[in-house]
């Protein structure tokens with residue numbers, strides 16, 4: 091369904107990963123793990139087509155995503171670091187506008203249901219500019235409750251700024267989406283309730299070019315010099 095073939099990514103002077111390959115079946119939770127700066131957000135952005143790799147391709151249903159374009163994006167729900175919440179719109183207006191931008195057909199009643207699911211019923215008509223960070227995150231995440239029919243969810247640290255109840259609700263929703271055959275790819279340290287067989291962990295660091303120690307580099311340089319001398 092989703093396949094990454096020989097993906098290489100450079101940022102600035104650094105090669106973050108090289109030849110990264112994996113395939114994902116429906117009904118899988120893909121957790122992108124690793125240390126700060128390893129390239130987790132970068133990998134998610136490559137998966138959405140927002141960034142292009144130096145080499146390699148991402149395939150959705152057998153077609154490269156950059157070729158599939160709209161056909162791919164219709165089947166994708168991406169929620170990045172930024173919430174994309176507009177301060178001058180009310181909470182419900184934000185949800186309805188976000189849904190329209192994502193080509194989801196959401197009625198006002200469905201938007202209200204989604205806001206209830208994220209615990210924002212009391213803030214439906216409040217201007218989003220008056221919300222806390224956690225509440226803003228909830229407004230953005232409400233889209234997920236309208237995206238159950240969207241097969242692929244790509245989420246960058248979705249649990250950030252949520253309280254304990256918010257985390258539990260979202261973890262449950264993600265678990266259900268995977269159990270129903272969806273693919274959820276996310277960066278998180280949070281446990282999500284899925285069967286072990288449905289969990290896949292990808293660490294971009296494991297695909298980074300090996301760093302040579304100073305001793306290894308000196309030995310390689312000496313060997314190269316010796317080989318050059320032998321030729322002359």
Ligand SMILES: Nc1ncnc2c1ncn2[C@@H]1O[C@H](COP(=O)(O)OP(=O)(O)OP(=O)(O)O)[C@@H](O)[C@H]1O
Pocket residue numbers: 101102106124125126127128129130131132133
């Ligand atoms: N706009 C940019 N230009 C050049 N390099 C960048 C840019 N943005 C990020 N980087 C570099 O790319 C690398 C990977 O960044 P990325 O945000 O993907 O890491 P991450 O694993 O998601 O990190 P974190 O866990 O801290 O969120 C980092 O070393 C970072 O310095």
